[in-house]
Amino acid sequence: MNSPWPQRGLYAITPDDTDTLRLVARVETVLVAGAQWLQYRNKAANPHLRREQALALLPICRRHGVPLIVNDDWRLAAQIGADGAHLGEDDGELAAARAAMGDRALIGASCYDRFDLARAAAATGASYIAFGAFFASPTKPNARRATPELLQQSAILRLPRVAIGGITPDNARSLVAAGADLLAVISGVFDAPDPAAAVRAYLSCFDEARSEEFPNE
Ligand SMILES: Cc1ncc(COP(=O)(O)OP(=O)(O)O)c(N)n1
Ligand SMILES: Cc1ncsc1CCOP(=O)(O)O
Numbered sequence: 001m002n003s004p005w006p007q008r009g010l011y012a013i014t015p016d017d018t019d020t021l022r023l024v025a026r027v028e029t030v031l032v033a034g035a036q037w038l039q040y041r042n043k044a045a046n047p048h049l050r051r052e053q054a055l056a057l058l059p060i061c062r063r064h065g066v067p068l069i070v071n072d073d074w075r076l077a078a079q080i081g082a083d084g085a086h087l088g089e090d091d092g093e094l095a096a097a098r099a100a101m102g103d104r105a106l107i108g109a110s111c112y113d114r115f116d117l118a119r120a121a122a123a124t125g126a127s128y129i130a131f132g133a134f135f136a137s138p139t140k141p142n143a144r145r146a147t148p149e150l151l152q153q154s155a156i157l158r159l160p161r162v163a164i165g166g167i168t169p170d171n172a173r174s175l176v177a178a179g180a181d182l183l184a185v186i187s188g189v190f191d192a193p194d195p196a197a198a199v200r201a202y203l204s205c206f207d208e209a210r211s212e213e214f215p216n217e
């Protein structure tokens, strides 16, 4: 199905900030700067705060035309009318999420370092497949590690490929060159001294990759 959302760019993921007003302000900065997708992820929040924060982020995402994807909890995503959910191996069945959220929902699947998981997710109706961590992640230091070849290999699945884990503006180009459509980033954006400048730096990696592909444009 054709998606109304951009299929390439920066997929910003929120940090564990328990101050809702501050989180909203930080996200606003990042969306104004041009991030294309937002995932609400907060491992430090209880269910009540998660609902409050996801609800607070929804109107900002709407205003910027950015999809809001809720991490881990497709039921919360469905309850608040978010645009999608991101599911890892411990986050329930993708098929159940798809059945409950409908065809238009953006439902992403963590595939870590495994092509077989990506193939299964594609067959079950995932909207995108996510691989990583590609580099040492300050947010999730023990995350499994993947290699860029997996991005190349999974082109055959014809779904947007998301790369995550320790991605900086300096190391992102290798992932875009290997086929990453979206760069999923937490600390490189939200812990940067100037988050708006960091967003622009990530986006420039796509421009450069495109001008290498099409040098005369
Ligand atoms: C875009 C994206 N990719 C991978 C993940 C990781 O999901 P998961 O393995 O469930 O780990 P947690 O994020 O829940 O710690 C993600 N959230 N987003
Ligand atoms: C959720 C997740 N899954 C693999 S690495 C990671 C964290 C990504 O955060 P950062 O961009 O700070 O490395």
Ligand SMILES: [Mg+2]
Binding pocket: 071, 072, 086, 087, 088, 089, 090, 091
């Ligand atoms: Mg998860």
